[in-house]
Amino acid sequence: MSSHVPLQGSHREHPASSTAAGHPAPDEIIQLTLILRRRSAAPDPNLFGQHLSHLELADLYGADPADIQAVKDFVYQHHWSIVSINESARSITISGRLGDLAGVFRADVSLRRIGEKVLRTRQGSLHVPASLDGRVIAVFGFDQRDRKSTRLNSSHITI
Numbered sequence: 001m002s003s004h005v006p007l008q009g010s011h012r013e014h015p016a017s018s019t020a021a022g023h024p025a026p027d028e029i030i031q032l033t034l035i036l037r038r039r040s041a042a043p044d045p046n047l048f049g050q051h052l053s054h055l056e057l058a059d060l061y062g063a064d065p066a067d068i069q070a071v072k073d074f075v076y077q078h079h080w081s082i083v084s085i086n087e088s089a090r091s092i093t094i095s096g097r098l099g100d101l102a103g104v105f106r107a108d109v110s111l112r113r114i115g116e117k118v119l120r121t122r123q124g125s126l127h128v129p130a131s132l133d134g135r136v137i138a139v140f141g142f143d144q145r146d147r148k149s150t151r152l153n154s155s156h157i158t159i
């Protein structure tokens with residue numbers, strides 16, 4: 001069994017209009033936001049008929065506590081930091097050295113010149129460690145492009 005699994009829907013290409021501008025500093029401290037799977041399927045909004053509090057939303061459709069614990073264990077094992085956990089939004093923001101995070105998620109990251117700006121972008125697919133397969137459904141933060149320009153493919157991600 002492989003130690004890593006491709007993260008479905010994570011494939012990206014460098015911007016077509018960009019040119020190579022070097023490699024980012026591996027010691028740069030960055031933050032990544034990991035999106036976890038839902039605890040249960042979201043209801044049809046047309047059938048629901050009532051508003052949920054944040055606590056009710058988290059209890060019914062937020063992240064599973066076991067998934068949160070698995071990510072916490074993984075982060076602490078690598079000596080990174082947890083910046084925030086939002087159970088309702090199913091997100092965990094972590095912080096660590098770019099080189100370490102890129103290595104674990106197999107991110108092909110480089111600096112690219114786009115017009116007058118130099119941004120960190122990535123190409124290819126991300127991979128998640130087998131222990132997080134099925135638990136983590138998206139990873140954001142390696143790429144500094146505006147999210148609207150990264151072609152988020154919502155057909156693969158259930159938010």
